[in-house]
Amino acid sequence: MQLEHPLGQDGNTEPLRILLIDDDEVDRMAARRALQATGIDTTLQEAMNTADGFAAAQHGDYDCILLDYNLPDGDGLTLLRKLRTAQIVTPVVMMTGQGDEELAVEMLHAGANDYLPKRKLKPEVLHHTLRSVMHIFQVESQRKAVQEQLAGTGARLQYLIDNSPAIIYSAVPSGDFKMTFVSENLLNVLGYEPHEMLDDMNFWIEHIHPDDRSALMQQLPRLLSNGGQQTHDYRFRHHDGHYLWMHDTMRLVCDKTGQPLELLGSLLDITERKKMEGALQQEKEEQQVLIQELHEAREQLLQNEKMAAIGQLAAGVAHEINNPIGYINSNLGTLKHYADNLIELTDLYQVAEMSFDGAHQEVLELIHSIKSRIDLDYIREDLPDLVRESQEGAERVRQIIQNLKEFSHVGEAEWQLADLHHGLDSTLNIVHNEIKYKAEICKEYGNLPQVECIASQINQVFMNILVNAAHAIEKQGTITLRTGCEDGEVWVQISDTGIGIPADKIKHIFEPFYTSKPVGVGTGLGLSLSYNIIKKHHGRLAVTSDVGTGTSFTVYLPIKRADEDQAEQSNTQPEEIPCGSGGDT
Ligand SMILES: Nc1ncnc2c1ncn2[C@@H]1O[C@H](COP(=O)(O)OP(=O)(O)OP(=O)(O)O)[C@@H](O)[C@H]1O
Numbered sequence: 001m002q003l004e005h006p007l008g009q010d011g012n013t014e015p016l017r018i019l020l021i022d023d024d025e026v027d028r029m030a031a032r033r034a035l036q037a038t039g040i041d042t043t044l045q046e047a048m049n050t051a052d053g054f055a056a057a058q059h060g061d062y063d064c065i066l067l068d069y070n071l072p073d074g075d076g077l078t079l080l081r082k083l084r085t086a087q088i089v090t091p092v093v094m095m096t097g098q099g100d101e102e103l104a105v106e107m108l109h110a111g112a113n114d115y116l117p118k119r120k121l122k123p124e125v126l127h128h129t130l131r132s133v134m135h136i137f138q139v140e141s142q143r144k145a146v147q148e149q150l151a152g153t154g155a156r157l158q159y160l161i162d163n164s165p166a167i168i169y170s171a172v173p174s175g176d177f178k179m180t181f182v183s184e185n186l187l188n189v190l191g192y193e194p195h196e197m198l199d200d201m202n203f204w205i206e207h208i209h210p211d212d213r214s215a216l217m218q219q220l221p222r223l224l225s226n227g228g229q230q231t232h233d234y235r236f237r238h239h240d241g242h243y244l245w246m247h248d249t250m251r252l253v254c255d256k257t258g259q260p261l262e263l264l265g266s267l268l269d270i271t272e273r274k275k276m277e278g279a280l281q282q283e284k285e286e287q288q289v290l291i292q293e294l295h296e297a298r299e300q301l302l303q304n305e306k307m308a309a310i311g312q313l314a315a316g317v318a319h320e321i322n323n324p325i326g327y328i329n330s331n332l333g334t335l336k337h338y339a340d341n342l343i344e345l346t347d348l349y350q351v352a353e354m355s356f357d358g359a360h361q362e363v364l365e366l367i368h369s370i371k372s373r374i375d376l377d378y379i380r381e382d383l384p385d386l387v388r389e390s391q392e393g394a395e396r397v398r399q400i401i402q403n404l405k406e407f408s409h410v411g412e413a414e415w416q417l418a419d420l421h422h423g424l425d426s427t428l429n430i431v432h433n434e435i436k437y438k439a440e441i442c443k444e445y446g447n448l449p450q451v452e453c454i455a456s457q458i459n460q461v462f463m464n465i466l467v468n469a470a471h472a473i474e475k476q477g478t479i480t481l482r483t484g485c486e487d488g489e490v491w492v493q494i495s496d497t498g499i500g501i502p503a504d505k506i507k508h509i510f511e512p513f514y515t516s517k518p519v520g521v522g523t524g525l526g527l528s529l530s531y532n533i534i535k536k537h538h539g540r541l542a543v544t545s546d547v548g549t550g551t552s553f554t555v556y557l558p559i560k561r562a563d564e565d566q567a568e569q570s571n572t573q574p575e576e577i578p579c580g581s582g583g584d585t
């Protein structure tokens with residue numbers, strides 16, 4: 001009979017190494033014969049007592065041991081236990097007598113791989129037993145190898161998990177997200193023992209910063225329903241009580257049917273990164289503020305230069321016109337005097353005319369013809385008017401020159417005592433052209449003391465507000481100027497009946513470059529510069545507006561200059577950027 005190799009057809013052609021431990025010569029022979037009859041290529045080693053058998057098993061390399069129970073120096077069961085205790089794992093087939101099943105079971109418990117009744121040792125049975133024992137042994141060896149490998153990998157994995165900077169966790173994929181596993185480094189990073197987190201089902205949720213909790217809880221249901229991965233940054237309370245920023249990457253793990261199994265995640269401490277981001281953001285914001293200030297300072301400088309240039313021009317023109325208008329004015333006075341005299345004289349001549357007799361007929365006719373040609377009556381009537389109108393015109397020119405001088409205050413960025421009514425009036429004259437077709441000016445001036453201020457700058461504020469008021473009136477309206485004095489400060493209110501400012505825009509009007517006017521019409525600087533000027537005067541600039549009704553700007557100024565202003569000479573740089581102040585400096 002030819003049976004196949006007990007280790008299967010895997011190309012293994014090595015003879016099977018068998019150790020037979022039996023003291024009975026007849027039994028050994030039977031075993032030899034049965035082995036031969038299986039046709040398996042074997043090498044057989046024999047021992048006749050437990051001592052030799054143990055020594056052979058210890059030093060030889062066997063694929064299988066056939067072990068008899070009754071031996072002269074002990075029993076097979078004891079030897080089997082000794083072999084296993086000595087970590088000799090070679091498969092053992094116990095050779096038992098007939099009816100020794102109980103003993104066989106005991107042997108199996110002690111580590112035997114199979115048993116055979118030796119009196120009926122048939123080749124097929126032996127072959128089958130060897131085959132199954134060897135197969136089981138082989139499978140067992142492979143399983144052990146895999147288990148050892150797995151144990152190694154597991155240990156490495158555990159080491160990596162426990163020493164990674166990220167806390168690894170798993171949680172149930174349902175409402176309370178109870179943690180089912182958390183890595184040991186929880187203690188290093190957040191100061192908690194893992195069991196604290198595992199035992200308390202609300203631990204995770206309750207240690208998240210209240211401000212970050214609701215956003216996170218809103219997002220999580222999406223992960224449960226859609227699957228995939230989510231990342232969240234939130235603050236988590238450390239055992240010491242302070243909060244750390246954590247970056248949580250969580251993934252929903254599902255089975256083959258798509259049923260959620262667990263939530264797997266890692267928590268990374270990103271507090272340092274957040275701090276750096278915050279510092280960077282702050283730096284960026286500071287830079288933006290600086291850039292904005294620089295921008296404003298430049299615009300303020302340009303505006304100042306422009307004002308200075310206009311002022312210089314105005315002062316130059318005023319100076320040039322001042323002289324001629326001076327003598328025109330004075331000559332007109334004299335002219336009026338002369339004209340009055342001449343009219344008085346012609347009146348007398350008219351009376352004298354009546355007494356002329358016939359001898360002067362020719363002279364009389366000549367007088368009459370000249371009188372009717374020049375229309376003496378009309379001249380008499382018109383001459384005083386002409387002179388008066390000329391005087392009024394000259395007076396207006398003189399007034400304008402005066403206004404120009406007052407407005408410009410060239411070289412006078414200096415504190416002085418000023419009459420604000422005077423400033424308002426002279427500014428009104430300057431912007432007369434902008435206003436005259438649009439608005440009627442209504443003045444409700446109260447009593448104002450002299451105010452210590454930089455008059456040219458305050459005039460500049462009045463001008464900006466007046467021009468804005470005129471621009472806000474679409475067809476025809478009224479600009480009302482009211483003034484008053486209360487509690488050590490004066491106020492000047494300029495109200496218009498213009499289009500008004502919508503509530504959502506009013507907070508922007510003091511911002512530099514905010515304008516609702518078309519490109520080229522407004523730069524959006526008028527009010528921001530005005531704001532800075534009033535601020536420098538330690539005053540306030542307030543605004544109220546109703547769309548469709550009109551707008552009121554009120555300038556409040558302290559009557560006396562603040563002490564600190566006296567210490568440092570006036571400085572024309574802007575101080576602060578108004579932003580969404582709602583109009584009160
Ligand atoms: N009296 C007003 N009525 C309605 N809107 C106003 C009034 N005054 C200011 N505003 C609004 O505030 C904006 C900003 O005014 P600001 O004087 O700063 O700039 P601007 O007039 O647009 O341009 P600029 O004065 O530089 O030529 C205006 O564009 C306008 O929208």
Ligand SMILES: [Mg+2]
Pocket residue numbers: 464467468522526527
């Ligand atoms: Mg303006």
